[in-house]
Amino acid sequence: MSAEIVTYPDRELLSLSLADRIAGQLRQQLEAVGPASLCVPGGSTPAPMFKALSGLPLDWANITVFLNDERWVPANNPRSNSAMLRETLMNGPAASANYLDLYTGDPTPEGAAPALSERLRPLLPITVLVLGMGDDMHTASLFPGADGLDKLLAHDAPPVMAAAGGAEPRITLTAPALQSALNIHIMIVGAQKRAALEAATGANPIDAPISAFLRDATVHYAD
Numbered sequence: 305m306s307a308e309i310v311t312y313p314d315r316e317l318l319s320l321s322l323a324d325r326i327a328g329q330l331r332q333q334l335e336a337v338g339p340a341s342l343c344v345p346g347g348s349t350p351a352p353m354f355k356a357l358s359g360l361p362l363d364w365a366n367i368t369v370f371l372n373d374e375r376w377v378p379a380n381n382p383r384s385n386s387a388m389l390r391e392t393l394m395n396g397p398a399a400s401a402n403y404l405d406l407y408t409g410d411p412t413p414e415g416a417a418p419a420l421s422e423r424l425r426p427l428l429p430i431t432v433l434v435l436g437m438g439d440d441m442h443t444a445s446l447f448p449g450a451d452g453l454d455k456l457l458a459h460d461a462p463p464v465m466a467a468a469g470g471a472e473p474r475i476t477l478t479a480p481a482l483q484s485a486l487n488i489h490i491m492i493v494g495a496q497k498r499a500a501l502e503a504a505t506g507a508n509p510i511d512a513p514i515s516a517f518l519r520d521a522t523v524h525y526a527d
């Protein structure tokens with residue numbers, strides 16, 4: 305089965321509509337169950353959606369936010385996904401949310417992963433998961449053909465592991481932690497990513513990691 309794809313007339317409408325949909329799903333969890341979790345991508349695509357979401361009225365103090373993955377660099381490094389998130393999402397009403405930073409300052413992501421896994425377990429299943437995708441069909445830090453990708457995709461993987469394949473060491477949520485999410489959205493823009501997504505449909509996750517999430521996801525797309 306492949307994902308439902310929603311195509312928007314432009315990127316601004318995509319960002320506003322997706323932010324509204326995420327807020328609705330978080331609100332439902334907060335009202336029906338209690339605390340909620342929101343797991344979001346880094347990269348350049350989601351920043352406008354984060355800005356829209358940050359201004360929406362929600363019980364942010366009962367929401368824990370964390371990234372899908374992080375480059376192993378401190379927050380003052382321009383490659384830090386956390387820095388982008390703090391500038392875009394963790395502002396206005398959303399500044400009251402709890403933030404679980406995947407970058408701990410430990411010397412290596414391998415050393416930090418076991419304790420992060422334990423901190424993450426009580427937050428599972430993720431209430432709302434938003435994934436991005438690179439042109440190479442990677443998502444989170446699950447890179448096609450990377451060393452150890454089979455371990456990150458394994459059904460018994462711990463929630464958080466170190467990952468190879470990017471320009472710097474990385475830490476990532478693993479496939480089972482991400483797949484357990486109650487609501488999964490994939491946000492992509494541009495014809496190149498759309499073509500990559502179509503190529504990934506039905507492919508082996510070792511070659512096209514995004515395909516591990518397509519069955520249960522809604523894809524949000526604009527040119």
Ligand SMILES: O=C1O[C@H](COP(=O)(O)O)[C@@H](O)[C@H](O)[C@H]1O
Nearest residue numbers: 345346347348349436437438444
């Ligand atoms: O490296 C990463 O890239 C992907 C996609 O980023 P984009 O700049 O093409 O939007 C992102 O989903 C992932 O979280 C990030 O670590």
